Amino acid sequence: MSTVPIIELKDVSKNFRSIQALDHVDFDLREGEVHALVGENGAGKSTMMRILAGIYTDYEGAYYLDGKQMRFNSPHEALAHGIGMIHQELSVIPELSLAENLFLGRQPTTRFGTIDWRRMYRDAEEELRRLGFELDARLPLEQYPLGTQQVVEVLRTIVSGARVLIMDEPTSALSPSEVGQLLALVDTLRQQQRSIIYISHFLEEVLHVADRITVLRNGRSVATLTRDEATLDRLIALMLGREVDRQAQPITTESEHEETILEVKDLTSDKFRDINFRVGKGEILGIYGAIGAGHFDVARALFGLYKLDRGTIILDGEPFPSNHSARYAIRRGLAYAIESRRKSLLLDQPIYQNITMPHLERIGRFVPQQSQELAAAAPTIAQVNVIPPDPHNPVGKLSGGNQQKVAIARWLTFPPRVFIMSEPTRGMDVGAKTEVLGLLRRFGEQGFGVIVVSSEPETILAVANRVIVMARGEIVGRMENKNLDKDALMRLI
């Protein structure tokens, strides 16, 4: 590894209106180095990476490439200078063959101007072999597992001429064996003298793969450690900005809630395995995981909207039939508000109709009348304090927080036994967040079981009595939420 920096950021700052996303940050990347960026959500990782990749063009400070000051106007221009970015969401085209994906937009042609298929397949397989993969380049990419698609995406960026690769959470959606494959690829690329900026939530992975690690906190670069200096505890301490108690929470403490409402045994599907937990009367259970951990799919499966391979759901001592419908779940007393309000609400329709949606069969029997619906909706609108409270207002006219309140209110007309909420506070301002979290706490006090599923540790820690942590489809930790800290959650994923 050489010590010559390929890329250097000096004193770079970036503002989004009132938010200082990056605050006088210095950063450098050497040739043949894997340099990891870590930090909490909102620490400035994404912003920095977008500046490096030419996506954000409007920032203060200097950007040097090979010692020359640059300012890219587009990601395209950055790529032309050898800086390529691999996004979290793959941009491959699954229907096309592996080779076509690899050479998208720069397919080799014959002298007649048609595509030279034979050469394309040969070149593709050769490129793959150089990285240690024996694959058939003729098959459509969708026939390969996600890990391989990720590899192809990396390779495509290299074929496009990138010397510097920026990888954003490359392993978040991969299975453990595929993670191994990807980390091996990163090693190979390092040996080929390519430079990599590696961004990940998974600190173990970072410690394994990185030569140097830069920790960002609140838009500032707080430290750059070499691989030998870095330990898990040190990284977490730097990320959170304080020394953490080495003795974390005792793992595997089950709650002693006297009365179990919901019990889940061995839930297994393609996105998660062997999920067991119970929810007591008046208890708020938090399920935490990074994006792609499968916790949102567990919530869907409980409500009958994701196919289970096996497992039992027992509510009030009575088991659900296998692969029950959402209607059945509602009748038995489950309520579910998903992470996307756009998917769960009819934005053009008035508030009251959105609230009575799941309960039409219980309101006015055969013919739901507007007056009956209004009567059913009005108390719950008041209960969650929707502003403005006019039930005839279309939901699309409300603010995000108030839309979320409508999504909650619809389950209160007939109080549920267990309320499942995915990302209850996503995209809300502080005031709305506090209000929604207050509502959740009140449900606990009223004796519902509540399950809060989230990738934001703050949300979970604010309301949950007990926390389950999921990573890659499995439960990796259970703890009481007593003096629980973010680091305890983050240590586990």
Add this chain to the structure above:
Amino acid sequence: MNSVIKPRFSSFVDRFRGLQASSPWMRRFSMLAQVWTLIALFVFFSLASDSFSRPINLRNILTQVSTLAIFASGMTFVLLLGQIDLSIAAVAALSAMISAHLYSKLGYAEPIPSLAGIGAATFLGFVSGVASARFRIPTFMSTLAMSLIAGGLTTYISKGRVITKVSQLSMTLGSKRIGGPDGLPVIVIVAIVTLAVGYVILRYTRFGRYTYMTGANRSAARLAGVNTDRILVVVMTISGFCAGLAGIISMGRLHSAQPDATDSFLIDTIGAVVLGGTSLMGGRGGMPQTVIGLLIYGTLRNGLDNIPSIDIYLKEFITGTVLLVALLINTVFAGTAERDRTI
């Protein structure tokens, strides 16, 4: 940097929308765009032709759109769900042919032939629905296939021939008039009843609400516990039933079962329903809109017949042009082309 962005050019349409946003009166006016189109056409033809506005001709318009109205009742459900049924014309022909065949060739007495025809049509609608709901075949394809299936069966049963002996029941439905030769045609009553039943179902039942919900936002409907697959099957079955009924009625009106008698109804039906203001994307519209659409359609067709100076070879062309203009006016008035360009 934060200076106000002013468009250099604002089109007539944009200016109109600005006006619309600022004035509630304007909004009310434009919500009724379809009604204004109907009135405009009506006034135009009344002035352009002496015979158009006579009561007897107005009754003719109603009679002419009655068969279409029965088709359109079913199609309204389908479009509200954001689906399409391309098989209605062929299914109607099959319904008529089965019924005529049972009656004239096999000697069954009414009501068996009519019920069998409508029953077969309903069943085919059900099959398209199941194919689409259970196996995720788009209705565009499943009903296209169903159209061929029904057309093929019609050809097989009829051997391509017209059956001219049809039952009294179907003739009563299709061409009898209540109260003498100038009375109200039964076919109009059947059409009104069909539309009214459709209206009640859509407006006042849970199933109707589920249809709107599913059409507007399928995932939201599912999250509310709606069995969206079942809604699709039922809606396609309703469409099949309406097509079957329309087939029998059309047979009674023509006094014969003809393999190709209903061919033109597919396009006319979709045209009339959309013209009324029901969205092809689902979730918006309803039976009242369909009634307006039918009347616009009927007025246009009949009105052109009543202006003798128009070259009959140009009629189709003029109909198409007026339809396109009417649709344009609808979208401009209704503001359906939105600002968000990702939609």
